[in-house]
Amino acid sequence: MKKLSTILCGVAMIMVIASCKKESSGTTTAPVIKSLATLGLYEYTSGTSKRVFMPVTKVGTQTVNYYTVFDTGSSGLTLDASGIIPASMITTNGFQFTGDSVVVNGITITSKTSIMSYGDATNLTKEYGNVAYATFTLGDANGNIATKRIPFFLYYKVMNSVTNTQLPAHSVDIMGVGPGYSFASTLIQSPLSYFDVGTDLKQGYRLAAFNAANFTTAGNYVAGLVSIGLTPTDLATSTGFILHPLTFSSSGGYSGNIPGTVVYNGTSTAAQFLFDTGNPTQTIIENTKETNAIGALPANSTVTITTNRGFKYSYVTTSTTNLTTVQNPNNTNDYRSIISIDFFINNQYMMDYTNHQIGLKNN
Template sequence: MPHFKNIAIIFSLTLLLLISTKTNSTPVKNEDPNNTLNHPVTINLLVKKKNNTSKRLILPIVQIGSKRFKLNTTFDTGSQGLVLNASRVLPAEMITQDGITMNGQSSITINGIRITDIQDSCAYGAIKEKKRRYFGQIAYATVTLGDESNNVTTREMPFLLVYKGIVIFTQQPAKVDPVNDGICGVLSSYVSNDDNATSRKQLKSPFDYVSYSGDLHAGIELDPINDYIYGNVKDGMYPVPMLKIGITDRMESGLHIYEQKRLKNGSYSSTATTDVQCNGLAIKTNVLFDTGTPGCTYLYNPAFTSVSDVQPGTEMQFNLKDFSYKYYVDARHKTVSGPGNRTILPLVFFNDHHYLLDYQNHLICFL
């Protein structure tokens, strides 16, 4: 028995050594006392592995306002804005099914967290029967993103504190996330020169509320998961230095660049127009690159009125300008097709692809 225990210890140490010695994301800390970044800073994401597959990317949060926390949020490239379970941030007695108790005031401050009486909601999910809606109130605070080993701190920023969630189809209660304390949406499609929000749609990526200087501007770069965790890795949660905060124009060199489309309301599209080849069919669709979807690819097909599985062995090819992504449907690349307004490429896409979001220039870049 001790012999097997020693083998397990050696395996774990070897894995941690592989993660810590990667050369393409050497952790760089921010030493500026005013929390302004003048060079890219690398922080850890937690990679949850199960059955030899990446199931979640998780962004830790260690402080909100003046209070220390140990929160885990789903790192989500498919949405924008920080959405947190209010019960993990505020005293339980403040939270009701109708909202956060304000005692008749328009705003109250607890531990440096300013909660307003502005209520709004947000929805998540591609499939009608599983779509959820969350009801919350806008709050403001500085937020420290990352773990204790390395992190960045925002200016005072708006976020949504959720007091109630439902599955829209059944009206049954729904958690903000099945296992995490919230969702960190890192898209930043809304355009604003200030840090105020009067509705959920005005929330930006938390990393858009970080201060940058010099040649550095707002944006993030995500390394491929398989650069760090690959092969037959046992189930577990692994800290990985795969997220860079702050980008330069030089970092986009050699990547496939897609300019986000400006919409009539002044914001920018979160999707990219793509041609998809599936079973001999050519489908033009808008694709969302989504780390927040851990399961299967969802292919929007205007000819479908209900959701159905794409048969195993089917070749799928996504063509976006000069970039092409191809796979064959199997247990790892499960694909369903159905009605909707966009196609979703899930977390498995990020196993082997670099991904960069340029908030300043409204670019989606990948390789």
């Protein structure tokens, strides 16, 4: 992940709600309800891999300049401790402090340890750290918003469990904006779910469709991609979003997996779809009917995704885009069919934390 240079600026984002206005004719116009804030993302590409990054420019009292992967496929903010707390507190075996918790640079680090895992059995990355609490500034000089004190996962090392190698600091900073709880701790949820959006909005966000031309090797800032706080208009059926109610489990909270069917080159199978901006390269279709993993679909393969609520999306693979692999979950230990970031170039996405539903819309 290429570090992007920015100039920090403390810009406060203000919720604008127009009040009712009495017209001279005696009629009353309806109030215009807007999102709490609208932020941009950095679109970055390297080869066939694409990423979208949300800057974090303040943690507690510490001014920083880190870029977190904007990830609809996980829940909770994970951040490397390097550069945020004194280096003397960080070892490969954990944080050095006594007692139940410690406060440093406005960050409360608790003694509750955990491991956050990303990937599947074929390529697993693990972060080792502690549950912590802090205020954050999300975004940079192009537009930002300050959070209240929220829980997050502060990690001291990150490992590739397949090669058993330690990865560089801040190489796996993730802003998980999915529903439910973090796999690291049920105390941690999406940082975008904690905003007080008032009575006119619902907790959640709307993600505009990405433009393939904006993905660059330098990292291109694109304004207006993330609208925090859902308006009644966002949730109205007339906007074209198809809403998918989510299922609750006691361990993970509300799951982002959406039931449906996938058809690839004439083969059809039931699926649990996870629409995942954090998957940078290829869609992974899990099919228990495949006796062996057949691997990558060839170029010019047609794939059609249909959810249980009637949302439909089709694409054709090429040698560089819409890359798709078919696996058997017995090999990956993951039954979910994970839809890659290429999906978001042609479609819009909405996460409704209040009503526990995901909206999908063809662009």
